[in-house]
Amino acid sequence: MADRVIARLVVAAIRGGSGKTVLTLGMVRALRRRGLAVAPFKKGPDYIDAAWLAFAAGADCGNLDPYLVPAERLRAAFSARSGPADLALVEGNRGVFDGVDAAGTYSTAELAKLLGAPVVLVLDCAKMTRTAAAVVQGVRHFDPDLSVGGVILNRTGGARHVRVLRDAVERYGGLPVLGAFPRLDADPLPMRHLGVTPLAEHPEADRALDRLAEAVAERVDLDGLLELAQGAGPFDPGAGEA
Secondary structure, eight states, X not given: OOOEEOOEXXXXXXXXXXXXXXXXXXXXXXXXXXXXXXXEEEESSOHHHHHHHHHHHTSOOEEEOTTTSOHHHHHHHHHHHHTTOSEEEEEOOSSTTOOSSTTOTTOHHHHHHHHTOOEEEEEEOTTOSTHHHHHHHHHHHHOTTSOEEEEEXXXXXXXXXXXXXXXXXXXXXXXOEEEEEEOOSSOSSOEETTEEOOGGGOTTHHHHHHHHHHHHHHHBOHXXXXXXXXXXXXXXTTSOOO
């Protein structure tokens, strides 16, 4: 099967609860408000996040589960669902290297490699400055086959906190900072212990997503994310595991 050009990107984090889902939803809605067609995907069988992603994008969200679906079928499904979209955006789960065993089997990192997709890392920076660079450096070098293209700083404090974080991550972590999202007094979306509450339980979901999209557009380099995704290269759905 001929290669296709699919702009694609995986959003990952160091651990669950880092704010990855909220930021991904904001990015999807912000890009949609720009007039771009976004094909959203969620790693694993999570139907709650997938419903929110579909609502944010105005398009069906595909679940990509490398544990349940063989690699060749998963790649084919990704290609088919990406269709003519301007961008395929995949939200990972848990920590980027967390899988079913110590080797990280079926992890978000393994999925990103399978799709040949670069990763943008969402980093919870609460109560942290230069240590963020060590974390980023560790992620970059832990798996040399994983393409990590940028970092979004989340739960940042004031301007000085952001300045020190950005300088440390770019100087010592070796990756561009593509955004800095502040620590908020209240969750922009309703949360519970497992994450975002089901979409059906939030009657103001559309308005909340628009507000979130506006905040993300002000603080995240959407053009930088698109450039990263567009640099992923051709995608051959029949190529097997990358």
